[in-house]
Amino acid sequence: MKFFTHLGAYFLMLKGMFTKPENLKMYWKEFMHQCVEIGVGALPIVVIISLFLGAVTTVQTAYQLVTPLVPLSTIAQIVRDSMILELSPTVLSIVLAGVVGSKIASELGNMRISEQIDALEIMGINTKSYLVLPKLLASLVVIPALIVISAVLGIWGGRMAGNFTGILAPDIYDIGLRQNLNLFNIQFAMYKAYTFAFIVSSIPAYYGYHVKGGSLEIGRSSTSAVVVSCILILFADYVLAALLL
Numbered sequence: 001m002k003f004f005t006h007l008g009a010y011f012l013m014l015k016g017m018f019t020k021p022e023n024l025k026m027y028w029k030e031f032m033h034q035c036v037e038i039g040v041g042a043l044p045i046v047v048i049i050s051l052f053l054g055a056v057t058t059v060q061t062a063y064q065l066v067t068p069l070v071p072l073s074t075i076a077q078i079v080r081d082s083m084i085l086e087l088s089p090t091v092l093s094i095v096l097a098g099v100v101g102s103k104i105a106s107e108l109g110n111m112r113i114s115e116q117i118d119a120l121e122i123m124g125i126n127t128k129s130y131l132v133l134p135k136l137l138a139s140l141v142v143i144p145a146l147i148v149i150s151a152v153l154g155i156w157g158g159r160m161a162g163n164f165t166g167i168l169a170p171d172i173y174d175i176g177l178r179q180n181l182n183l184f185n186i187q188f189a190m191y192k193a194y195t196f197a198f199i200v201s202s203i204p205a206y207y208g209y210h211v212k213g214g215s216l217e218i219g220r221s222s223t224s225a226v227v228v229s230c231i232l233i234l235f236a237d238y239v240l241a242a243l244l245l
Contacts, residue, residue: 006206009206009210010202010203010206013128013132013205013206013209013210014202016126016128016129017128017129017132017133017136018129018133019126019129026130027129027130027133027134030130030134031134031137031138033134034134034135034137034138034139035138035141035142037103037138038100038135038138038139038142038143039138039142039145039146041099041100041103042096042099042100042146043146043149045095045099046092046095046096046146046149046150046153047149047153049091049092049095049150050083050088050092050149050150050151050153050154050157051153051154051156051157051160052157053083053087053088053091053150053154053157054079054083054153054154054155054156054157054158054159054161055157055158055160055161056161057078057079057082057083057087057154057158058075058079058157058158058159058161058162058167059161059165059167061075061078061079062075062162062165062167062168071176072167072168072172072176073168073172073173073175073176073179074176075158075162075167075168075173075176076158076159076162076168076172076173076174076175076176076177076179077176077177077179077180079154079155079158080155080176080177080181081182081185083150083151083154083155083158084151084185084186084189085185085188085189086237087154088147088150088151088154088189089147089189089192089193089196089237090192090196090233090234090237092146092147092150093143093147093192093193093196093197093199093200093233094230094233094234096143096146096200097199097200097204097226097229097230097233098226098230100139100143100200100201100204101200101201101203101204101222101225101226101229102204102222102223102225102226103204104135104201104204104205104208104225105204105205105207105208105218105221105222105225105226106208106218106219106221106222107208108131108132108204108205108208108209108211109207109208109209109211109217109218109221109222110218111131112208112209112210112211112212113211113213113214113215113217113218117131117209127209128209131205131209132202132205132209135201135205136198136201136202136205138201139197139198139200139201140194140197140198140201142197143193143196143197143200143201144190144193144194144197147189147193148193151189155177158173159173159174188240188244188245191240191244192236192237192240195236195240196233196236196237199229199232199233199236200229200233203225203228203229203232204222204225204226204229206225207221207222207224207225207228208221208222208225
C-alpha cells in the first residue's frame with residue numbers, strides 16, 4: 001500500500017509541473033542555472049570515469065583474446081560497442097544518480113524543511129513547476145550530452161591504453177572502430193540516455209520535495225533517492241534491451 005501511495009504522489013508531482021509559467025524569464029534563468037550545475041558540476045567525474053572505463057575495457061579484452069585467430073582490430077570493436085551500448089549510458093547514469101540525484105534531493109529537502117517551499121506557495125508560485133521542472137528539463141538536455149562525451153572519451157581512452165601498453169597500434173585500433181558499425185547502437189544508447197536522465201532527475205526531486213521532519217530526514221531521503229534511482233536505472237536498462245534489441 002505504501003508503494004502505491006508513493007507512486008500516486010510521484011505522478012501527481014509530475015502532473016503539477018506542467019502549468020503556465022508565472023514568469024517565463026525566471027523559469028529560463030533557473031533552467032540555465034540547472035544546466036550549469038548539473039553539466040559543469042558533473043563533467044570532471046564523467047571525464048575521469050570514461051577514460052578509465054575505455055582503458056580497462058581495452059586491457060581486459062586483450063587479455064581474454066588469447067587466440068591468434070582473432071584479429072587485434074576486434075578489440076576496438078568490442079570497446080566501441082561496450083562503451084556505446086552499456087558502459088557510458090548505464091554506468092555513467094548510476095554515477096550521476098549519486099552525484100546529481102543526491103544534490104537535487106538534498107537541495108529540495110532543505111527548502112522543504114526550512115519552509116522556503118511553503119513561502120513560495122503562499123506567494124502564489126507553483127513550486128512543482130518552478131523548482132522541479134527546470135531540473136528535469138536541464139537533466140534531459142545535459143545528461144544525454146554527458147553520455148555522448150563519455151562514449152567518445154571512453155573510446156579514445158581505449159585507444160590510448162592500447163597504444164601505451166603495446167597491445168595494439170593506433171592505426172589498427174582505428175581500423176577496428178570503422179568495422180561493422182551498427183548505427184542503431186547509437187540510437188539505442190540515446191533512448192537509454194533520455195530514459196535514465198528522466199529517472200535521475202525526477203526520482204530525487206520527488207524524495208526531496210516530499211521530505212517530512214528535520215535535517216536527519218534530508219540525509220535519509222537523499223540516500224533513498226539514490227538507491228531507488230539506481231534500481232530503476234538497472235530495471236529500465238533491462239526493459240529497453242528486451243524490447244529494442
